[in-house]
Amino acid sequence: MKTLAVALAFCATSAFAAVTGTVINKTTGKPQAGATVALNKLGAQLGIEMVDQAKSGADGTFTIDKDISGPTPYLIRTAYDGVTYNHMIPPGSPSTGLNIEVYDASKQPGGAKVTKHMVLFEPADGKMEINETYLFANSGQTAWNDPGNGTLHFFLPLAAKGQVTAQVTAPGGMPIGAPVAKTGKPDVFEIDYPVKPGETRFDLTYQVPYTEGEKYEGKVITKDENTYLIVPNGVTMAGEGLNDLGQEPRTQARLYGFSGGTYDIQLTGTPAPAPAAAAESDTDTSGQPQIAAIMPRLYEKVVPILAVALGILALGFILLYRAPGNSPAKEANERARG
Numbered sequence: 438m439k440t441l442a443v444a445l446a447f448c449a450t451s452a453f454a455a456v457t458g459t460v461i462n463k464t465t466g467k468p469q470a471g472a473t474v475a476l477n478k479l480g481a482q483l484g485i486e487m488v489d490q491a492k493s494g495a496d497g498t499f500t501i502d503k504d505i506s507g508p509t510p511y512l513i514r515t516a517y518d519g520v521t522y523n524h525m526i527p528p529g530s531p532s533t534g535l536n537i538e539v540y541d542a543s544k545q546p547g548g549a550k551v552t553k554h555m556v557l558f559e560p561a562d563g564k565m566e567i568n569e570t571y572l573f574a575n576s577g578q579t580a581w582n583d584p585g586n587g588t589l590h591f592f593l594p595l596a597a598k599g600q601v602t603a604q605v606t607a608p609g610g611m612p613i614g615a616p617v618a619k620t621g622k623p624d625v626f627e628i629d630y631p632v633k634p635g636e637t638r639f640d641l642t643y644q645v646p647y648t649e650g651e652k653y654e655g656k657v658i659t660k661d662e663n664t665y666l667i668v669p670n671g672v673t674m675a676g677e678g679l680n681d682l683g684q685e686p687r688t689q690a691r692l693y694g695f696s697g698g699t700y701d702i703q704l705t706g707t708p709a710p711a712p713a714a715a716a717e718s719d720t721d722t723s724g725q726p727q728i729a730a731i732m733p734r735l736y737e738k739v740v741p742i743l744a745v746a747l748g749i750l751a752l753g754f755i756l757l758y759r760a761p762g763n764s765p766a767k768e769a770n771e772r773a774r775g
Contacts, residue, residue: 438495443662446601448473448519452462454660455500455501455502455503455504455532455533455758456476456500456501456503456505456511456513456526456532456533456535456727457498457499457500457501457532457533457534457535458474458498458499458533458534458535458536458537459496459498459499459535459536460474460492460493460497460498460499460537460538460539461536461537461538461539462517462539462540462541462610462633463538463539463540463578463580463634464474464541464578466496467497468493468496468498469493469497469517469539470494470495470496470497470499471492471493471517472493472499472514472515472516472537473490473491473492473516473517473518473743474490474491474492474493474499474501474513474514474515474537474548475487475489475490475513475514475515476489476503476505476511476512476513477491477514478511478512479509479511479512480509480511480622482630483731485512487512487578488501488503488505489501489502489503490700491584497566500513500546504589505526505532505775508528510525510526510527511525511526512524512525512526513525513526513535515527515536515537515539516677517539517540517748518540518542518580518582518603519542519582519584519631520539520540520580520582520631520633520759522537522538522539522544522633522646523607523610524537533763535770538633538634540578540579540580541578541579541580541581542579542582542631542688543579543580543581543582544581544582544585544586545671545769546581546588546701546719547577547579547581548574548575548576548577548578548579548580548633548634549572549574549581549588549637550574550662551571551572551573551659551660551661551662552572552574552661552663553570553571553572553574553661553662553663553665554569554570554571554657554659554661554663554664554767555569555571555664555665555666556568556655556664556665556666556701556764557569557668557669558653558656558666558667558668558672558674558704559669559708560647560649560704560707560708561646561647561689561708562670563646563648563673564644564645564646564647565568565644565646565647565653565704566641566642566643567641567644567645567655568571568614568640568641568642568691569591569640569641570638570639570640570641570716570748571589571591571638571641571659571661572589572631572636572637572638573589573637573638573639573641574635575632575633575634575635575636575637576577576634576751577634579634579636580631580632580633580634581631581632582631582632583629584629586627587620587627587628587629588627588629588630588632589627589628589630589632589639589657590625590626590627590658590659591625591626591627591628591641591658592618592624592625592655592657592658593625593626593643594622594624594625594645594654595653596645597643597644599619599635600639600643600644600645601614601626601641601642602614602616602643603615603617603628603638603640603641603642604640605628605630605638605639606637606638606639606640607631607633607635607637608633608635608637609635609636612638612640615628615629615630615639615688616628616629622639623692623744624656624665625658626705631718633706634716645722647704649705649706649771650702650703650704651703652701652703653701653702653703653704653738654697654699654700654701654702655700655702657660657695657696657697657698657699657700658698661678663694664694664695664696665682665692665693665694665695666679666688666692666693666695666700667690667691667693668687668691669683669690669693669706669708669709669710670689670691670709670710670711671706671707671709672691672704672705672706672707673691673704673705673706674691674693674702674703674704675703675705675770676700676701676703677701678695678696678697678700679693679694679695679700679702680693680694680695681693681697687711688711689711689712690711738761758769760768761770
């Protein structure tokens with residue numbers, strides 16, 4: 438009888454699968470002790486719900502004694518050196534022997550730099566919506582995290598009255614809202630969000646009054662490798678220092694290269710749909726540059742410029758919050774680039 442009880446207990450224990458793994462520091466290449474590993478349940482009603490958490494031991498390993506079998510997805514959020522890293526556990530996937538990657542953080546940019554900066558101007562009905570995208574590539578082995586000064590600094594014209602919305606997409610993540618703060622410099626704002634190794638994307642949207650033909654001045658205060666100014670089909674742009682790269686064949690949007698610090702431009706015309714033949718064609722036969730190829734994943738909003746399909750939306754809310762103790766608001770795998 439005693440033997441049977443032991444056997445039954447053993448079977449019950451074997452059927453229970455805890456969440457286990459090792460936190461690996463990719464900066465040092467060694468297991469990382471002292472990282473906080475939080476297991477979160479994802480639900481349609483409650484959103485993210487923390488189930489339990491543990492600290493990684495001296496050998497980097499962690500164990501969370503919770504059974505996560507079933508149809509519910511889970512998310513592991515690992516906090517280390519002021520930065521939070523996310524690891525999805527889809528239903529039915531292994532929950533043991535996980536490798537969770539983290540990096541040392543630094544207040545210096547290190548290998549992080551703006552490889553592309555894109556500014557889209559959409560004038561209509563006495564106002565102009567401006568969308569800016571900054572693509573940071575971090576080729577280093579440290580995360581750039583500077584809570585005191587922020588990582589992205591950008592110019593916001595006085596006419597925007599300080600009203601700007603921002604989203605950030607971390608490597609392999611979904612877009613999440615990010616808080617914007619004013620700096621001590623006139624018309625310069627900052628976003629405090631860590632730039633991890635890989636590609637991080639910042640999207641800004643704001644509006645200014647618009648009168649056709651009047652000059653509009655903007656500034657580029659980041660050290661961009663490539664800056665592009667874009668207008669939709671039906672709108673023309675004029676100004677000093679612009680390099681006309683032609684129209685994107687599919688949408689007929691016009692792309693300009695710019696390498697200066699301040700642009701002073703004039704816009705005329707109103708946005709118009711691309712000609713049907715151009716819009717329906719996916720093949721570039723003109724030899725002109727394709728915007729979608731130059732500007733990956735510019736905006737999710739529906740605009741006639743970019744013809745960018747939405748990324749994977751399921752479970753998009755999973756990255757809406759940072760780990761406990763960090764400030765809040767800080768496209769999983771993209772599917773389309775035009």
